[in-house]
Amino acid sequence: MIPNLSQFILLTLLGIVFLFMIPPQKTVVIRRITNITLFLTALLSVWFFCAYDTSVGGFQFVQNIPWVTSLGISYHLGIDGINSLLVLLLGIVSYSGLLVSKSVQDRVKEYHIMYLLIVAGTFGAFLSLDIFFFYFFHEVATIPVFLMIGIWGTGKKEYAAMKLTLYLVAGAAIALIGLIGLYLSTGLGTFDLVAIQQHLASNPIPLHLQNIIFPLIVLGFGITLTLWPFHTWAPVGYAEAPTAISMMHAGVLKKMGAYAIIRFAIQLMPEAAQIWIPIIATLAVVNIIFCGLVALTQRDLKYILSYSSCSHMGYILLGLACFNIIGINGVVFLIFAHGIMAALAFALAGFVADHTKTRNLDELGGLSKVMPFIGTCFMMAALASAGVPGFANFVAEIMVLLGAWDQYRWHAVAAVLGIVITAIYMLKAIRLGFQGPLNPRWKELRDPEVLSAKIPFVLLLGVLLIVGCWPSLILNHIGTSTKPVVEYFAKK
Amino acid sequence: MFVSINWLLFPLELLITLTLVVLVVMDVLLPKTVKKDWLGYVSLGANVLLLGFWTTQREVIGNTFNGMFVEDSLSWFFKGFFLVAMLFVFVMTHKFFKATEGRRNEFYLLLWLALIGMCLIASSADFLTLFISLEILTISLYVLTAYTKSDKFSLEAGMKYLILGALSSGFFLYGMSFLYGITHSTRFDVIQQYVSSQPLTPITLFAMVLIFAAVGFKIAAVPFHMWVPDVYQGAPTPVTALLSVGSKAAGFAILLRLFSVGGVFAAWHFEWSMALAILSAITMTYGNLVAMFQTNIKRLLGYSSISHAGYLLMGAAAGSALGASAMNFYLLGYLFTNLAAFLVILLFSIATKSDEISDFAGLAQRSGILAGTMLLALASLAGMPPLAGFFGKFALIMSAMKSGFLWLALIASANIVVSLYYYLMIAKRIYVDAPRSTSPITISVPMRTVLIIAMIAIVGIGIFQGPFFNAAITAISGM
Numbered sequence: 001m002i003p004n005l006s007q008f009i010l011l012t013l014l015g016i017v018f019l020f021m022i023p024p025q026k027t028v029v030i031r032r033i034t035n036i037t038l039f040l041t042a043l044l045s046v047w048f049f050c051a052y053d054t055s056v057g058g059f060q061f062v063q064n065i066p067w068v069t070s071l072g073i074s075y076h077l078g079i080d081g082i083n084s085l086l087v088l089l090l091g092i093v094s095y096s097g098l099l100v101s102k103s104v105q106d107r108v109k110e111y112h113i114m115y116l117l118i119v120a121g122t123f124g125a126f127l128s129l130d131i132f133f134f135y136f137f138h139e140v141a142t143i144p145v146f147l148m149i150g151i152w153g154t155g156k157k158e159y160a161a162m163k164l165t166l167y168l169v170a171g172a173a174i175a176l177i178g179l180i181g182l183y184l185s186t187g188l189g190t191f192d193l194v195a196i197q198q199h200l201a202s203n204p205i206p207l208h209l210q211n212i213i214f215p216l217i218v219l220g221f222g223i224t225l226t227l228w229p230f231h232t233w234a235p236v237g238y239a240e241a242p243t244a245i246s247m248m249h250a251g252v253l254k255k256m257g258a259y260a261i262i263r264f265a266i267q268l269m270p271e272a273a274q275i276w277i278p279i280i281a282t283l284a285v286v287n288i289i290f291c292g293l294v295a296l297t298q299r300d301l302k303y304i305l306s307y308s309s310c311s312h313m314g315y316i317l318l319g320l321a322c323f324n325i326i327g328i329n330g331v332v333f334l335i336f337a338h339g340i341m342a343a344l345a346f347a348l349a350g351f352v353a354d355h356t357k358t359r360n361l362d363e364l365g366g367l368s369k370v371m372p373f374i375g376t377c378f379m380m381a382a383l384a385s386a387g388v389p390g391f392a393n394f395v396a397e398i399m400v401l402l403g404a405w406d407q408y409r410w411h412a413v414a415a416v417l418g419i420v421i422t423a424i425y426m427l428k429a430i431r432l433g434f435q436g437p438l439n440p441r442w443k444e445l446r447d448p449e450v451l452s453a454k455i456p457f458v459l460l461l462g463v464l465l466i467v468g469c470w471p472s473l474i475l476n477h478i479g480t481s482t483k484p485v486v487e488y489f490a491k492k
Numbered sequence: 493m494f495v496s497i498n499w500l501l502f503p504l505e506l507l508i509t510l511t512l513v514v515l516v517v518m519d520v521l522l523p524k525t526v527k528k529d530w531l532g533y534v535s536l537g538a539n540v541l542l543l544g545f546w547t548t549q550r551e552v553i554g555n556t557f558n559g560m561f562v563e564d565s566l567s568w569f570f571k572g573f574f575l576v577a578m579l580f581v582f583v584m585t586h587k588f589f590k591a592t593e594g595r596r597n598e599f600y601l602l603l604w605l606a607l608i609g610m611c612l613i614a615s616s617a618d619f620l621t622l623f624i625s626l627e628i629l630t631i632s633l634y635v636l637t638a639y640t641k642s643d644k645f646s647l648e649a650g651m652k653y654l655i656l657g658a659l660s661s662g663f664f665l666y667g668m669s670f671l672y673g674i675t676h677s678t679r680f681d682v683i684q685q686y687v688s689s690q691p692l693t694p695i696t697l698f699a700m701v702l703i704f705a706a707v708g709f710k711i712a713a714v715p716f717h718m719w720v721p722d723v724y725q726g727a728p729t730p731v732t733a734l735l736s737v738g739s740k741a742a743g744f745a746i747l748l749r750l751f752s753v754g755g756v757f758a759a760w761h762f763e764w765s766m767a768l769a770i771l772s773a774i775t776m777t778y779g780n781l782v783a784m785f786q787t788n789i790k791r792l793l794g795y796s797s798i799s800h801a802g803y804l805l806m807g808a809a810a811g812s813a814l815g816a817s818a819m820n821f822y823l824l825g826y827l828f829t830n831l832a833a834f835l836v837i838l839l840f841s842i843a844t845k846s847d848e849i850s851d852f853a854g855l856a857q858r859s860g861i862l863a864g865t866m867l868l869a870l871a872s873l874a875g876m877p878p879l880a881g882f883f884g885k886f887a888l889i890m891s892a893m894k895s896g897f898l899w900l901a902l903i904a905s906a907n908i909v910v911s912l913y914y915y916l917m918i919a920k921r922i923y924v925d926a927p928r929s930t931s932p933i934t935i936s937v938p939m940r941t942v943l944i945i946a947m948i949a950i951v952g953i954g955i956f957q958g959p960f961f962n963a964a965i966t967a968i969s970g971m
Contacts, residue, residue, distance in 0.1 A: 067957070070965055139877045150920055
């Protein structure tokens with residue numbers, strides 16, 4: 001059977017249908033079905049990533065079915081270097097997220113159905129080459145995420161779930177206005193991204209309209225991307241969410257915002273981008289420094305990681321503001337690297353929190369002594385986060401900084417400072433949580449014993465290291481697809 | 493004057509009347525001791541047959557009774573809509589009286605009468621026919637609302653509805669009399685001709701506003717919404733469902749005939765579109781803000797239905813074909829969504845004797861299917877993909893933006909966030925909170941089937957929007 005892109009969505013939906021038919025008591029079967037489904041989609045994502053022909057470029061494996069003809073909506077899937085990478089990211093993170101979900105014992109059936117629904121929606125969003133369907137799939141995750149945080153979360157879970165959902169939906173609603181504005185102002189009567197791209201290359205949208213649409217899209221999806229000062233949903237949301245959701249959201253879902261900004265705002269409206277980009281660059285630096293400083297003050301392991309994740313979104317925004325090939329490449333690279341790193345860090349923090357029932361660093365301490373494997377993994381994740389060479393994040397951040405250096409020298413300097421801040425709070429977390437004297441309460445704790453429980457950590461860490469040491473593995477993909485974006489700037 | 497009547501144009505109305513007559517006879521002949529709900533079964537069967545018959549009526553187009561009655565794509569669309577709505581209402585009624593042991597036969601008769609009224613509204617091409625059919629519908633609804641006469645909320649609801657309804661009928665007649673005085677006709681096409689050739693004068697403006705007030709009462713737009721919360725709460729649940737879907741859609745059918753691209757007042761679009769846009773903004777915002785503080789689920793859905801009228805008015809304010817078809821599509825999604833919600837409410841209240849939102853706590857652990865249907869309905873009302881409510885809101889917002897109402901689109905999107913809050917609060921109660929009682933609620937197989945059908949419809953319309961949106965466009969294009 002020849003793989004096609006719809007299989008990502010259909011497979012996950014098929015998994016959901018199977019899960020519906022199984023009685024809730026049969027948790028083993030439920031887990032197995034979900035496992036098979038997500039394993040297959042992960043394999044598919046690898047297959048497509050490898051099968052994408054970088055020498056040809058452009059959108060490949062395209063499927064196009066007219067959907068609502070009168071409004072120009074079509075079910076149009078395809079991958080280029082950028083979204084094939086994001087699909088790969090999702091394949092890896094969703095599978096690891098499932099593997100760490102073994103600790104969920106309560107209402108297993110609902111958990112897995114909702115999890116698959118989130119994965120299905122996110123695959124759809126990344127694969128869609130139709131603006132309508134991008135938005136459609138992007139919103140599918142909203143309700144399941146709300147319920148999953150509400151049901152399986154911890155602490156202030158209801159507040160966290162509501163805050164996260166309302167912020168994200170507010171952002172999405174603003175972005176929707178922008179996207180409809182984009183659709184109306186092209187005058188083409190189609191939501192097809194490829195058609196719009198081709199049309200706009202020769203007939204750009206009038207600047208006064210761009211100046212309305214561009215900020216709406218950037219603000220709307222910026223909220224998803226934890227743009228300062230709209231980032232406050234993320235720390236509490238990620239901290240209280242069940243581990244798999246923290247991983248998925250910090251790792252993949254919020255990256256949809258960055259993806260949408262690249263695809264719909266910067267690429268389609270470069271003129272307005274040039275006007276608004278200095279503001280974005282400044283906000284990016286505020287993001288990096290502000291969220292980094294807040295992370296410094298936290299004593300809660302998951303809060304530190306959440307603020308760290310917000311802070312690192314600043315690099316993505318800064319890279320977007322660069323307008324040159326190295327900056328944009330860095331952004332896509334960072335989306336991938338940070339996605340894997342955040343998933344790893346949250347998986348580890350979730351493991352610790354599950355077993356100790358606390359996330360407070362003052363109560364933890366010396367965990368590496370009883371859990372050397374987890375301790376080592378966390379150390380590696382922290383180093384990756386701080387941009388130590390050898391990990392994928394280093395390559396990404398250095399590219400963003402190089403890209404920013406010419407236009408935004410002071411911003412770049414501040415961003416480097418942000419890396420120092422990251423190193424400080426990450427090392428603090430290691431020192432308080434994993435080093436030092438062992439808190440006697442945790443004497444009984446052990447590393448995951450079965451090999452399968454170690455797989456998610458090893459998998460994520462392996463990807464970080466491999467990509468970090470061999471960046472061209474994904475850089476070729478990125479380069480083929482960011483070139484058109486940047487060439488377009490150069491022409492202007 | 494010789495009136496030629498084309499009997500083939502309104503077979504559906506004739507058949508409905510025939511069913512009503514059969515039911516009356518059955519009511520008289522059946523002994524009072526009969527336990528079985530024969531009228532309910534006959535009603536359901538007849539409704540299904542009529543729905544089948546309706547599908548064959550698509551090509552029947554024309555007008556009769558000297559142009560007072562029209563059969564076109566719009567009326568065809570709405571008649572199917574009303575028949576589907578009635579199907580759910582009959583099922584709910586059957587269930588309702590199984591649990592409450594009241595006199596149910598008259599209830600069915602009144603429902604059929606309401607159905608005739610709604611179908612005639614969809615086919616009205618004259619202010620007189622419109623007024624009569626409106627009264628047929630509304631008077632049946634007065635009685636239906638106050639039907640459970642031992643319940644003081646039901647009585648209060650009936651009284652409120654009657655007084656405000658009578659007032660709105662008065663408005664309507666008053667407005668109509670002005671138009672008649674000026675144009676010497678009550679027929680839509682004559683008035684439309686006048687409108688397209690004459691500018692708006694204070695008198696015609698006054699008439700138009702009065703008529704809109706009557707329509708606004710039906711669709712529950714602010715400031716004509718006062719009756720909604722009490723009536724929704726007090727009326728028997730099947731009637732609330734009918735009010736929120738059937739009667740509201742009938743109001744929108746009138747709105748489309750009067751205030752839309754091909755409508756009677758189309759030529760004065762420039763004058764009324766801004767007014768409708770403002771009303772739309774106020775209606776949706778008011779409905780959503782007040783709904784946040786409700787503790788009774790029927791009352792909450794009452795306020796939410798006000799806000800949905802606000803969203804729908806966006807399409808009317810847009811005054812374009814896109815806006816009108818978006819309204820049709822939205823109503824279609826709203827039909828299944830709201831009926832599913834009310835069916836859950838009914839089944840829940842039969843099992844627990846409560847309509848309080850706090851009693852919904854932990855419903856997911858007591859009945860998976862009730863919880864699932866309610867979740868889908870709420871998410872669809874909030875406009876979340878991949879459900880029916882999403883594409884409707886999307887199309888409405890698009891139509892408003894296309895007509896230059898960017899501010900209205902922004903207000904609507906802010907409203908989506910507000911409404912999501914209270915819908916999610918219910919979802920949270922159902923799925924997150926611990927149940928007050930752990931006894932499972934069992935749902936019979938037929939009810940299960942109906943719930944599943946409703947769910948499939950909500951998801952199906954939400955994913956395969958194409959054919960439904962095309963149907964919505966066709967309905968408008970043949971007007």
